[in-house]
Amino acid sequence: MMIYLYLLATIAVFLGAKAISAKFNSPLANPLLIAIVFFIGLFSLSPLNYQHYALANQPFIWLLEPAVVALAIPLFSQLNQIRANASAIFISCSCGVIIAISSCLAIAVLFTDDRVLLLSLLPKSVTSPIAMAVANETGGLASLAAAVVIGVGLLGALTGFSILKRCNITNAQAQGLAIGCSAHAIGTAKAIEVGPEQAAFSSLALVISGVLTALIAPLFAWLLGLFISY
């Protein structure tokens, strides 16, 4: 029973991190990042058992599933905007998915010819349940895929909006799509804080890129197999 104190600890540390990040005007002062770094530091440096923490925080992991379903709400609230721009949305997301997979593989093959590693990196831009399923199906490692997906999501959530602004991508819809395509649900969580249009278009990109990746990943895995044998 005592381990459930870890559940309260997650809430307390997150609220503390929120208070700290409100004082700094930097994308790195992100409550999610601060809370994660705090706990990783805690479990690496102290004899406390991470497994207890994982077990106690299972309710939050479980709540992520209905929370993703709830993203239908911001999507629905922007229904007219989505209808009006349907083809631009679909074209942008398709480009995004193809660039996500091909650029990731093209760079990774410079460092490794380990096929399992490459296949685990392939679904890095989509939400973790889809990424794990894709990795499983194509012959990658689901756990490694999940780890990469989390890292990519954090990167996009932390730096995404400031990079977009710097590149003069100021349209709220374009920002949302870009964040959802590159940083899936973790990026979408950040987009919810930024604005309703960003939230809706990020949710939309999360869905489209997730589904497209699931459908075309086997094709890329097959192409990869032509170049790299076991």
Next chain:
Amino acid sequence: MKRHKSAKISQILATSAKLARSALILLACLYLGKGLTYITALPISGSIFGLLLLFTALSLRLVPLSYLQPTTSLLLNYITLFFVPVGVGLLQYTNLLAEFWPAIVFSSVISTLAVLISVGWCYQKLTNRADN
């Protein structure tokens, strides 16, 4: 005094009934979505199918938005909190990450930036709107 109290109780009951209704609709979508994952045998998660089902139900006016609000606004307000244990879970993969870090870091960082900029740029060009 007594009447005031019973009014308060019925108000609490009505609020919890609305909360329960919204949670049930949301869970129904999630589990129908999981069923679709099972039936189609596609690597698409139940939560994504559930999102699409709920979106369809809302678009077809099968369910009014107000029926969902109590639970969904709660979940969406705290979605970032739910990612804390997910991120702490990176601890489990330190061996894998230490072994393969150059391939992982370079490919995922550069590729993420490429996707971010190209999708934003592409959509902005297609819709011809730089500013809102």
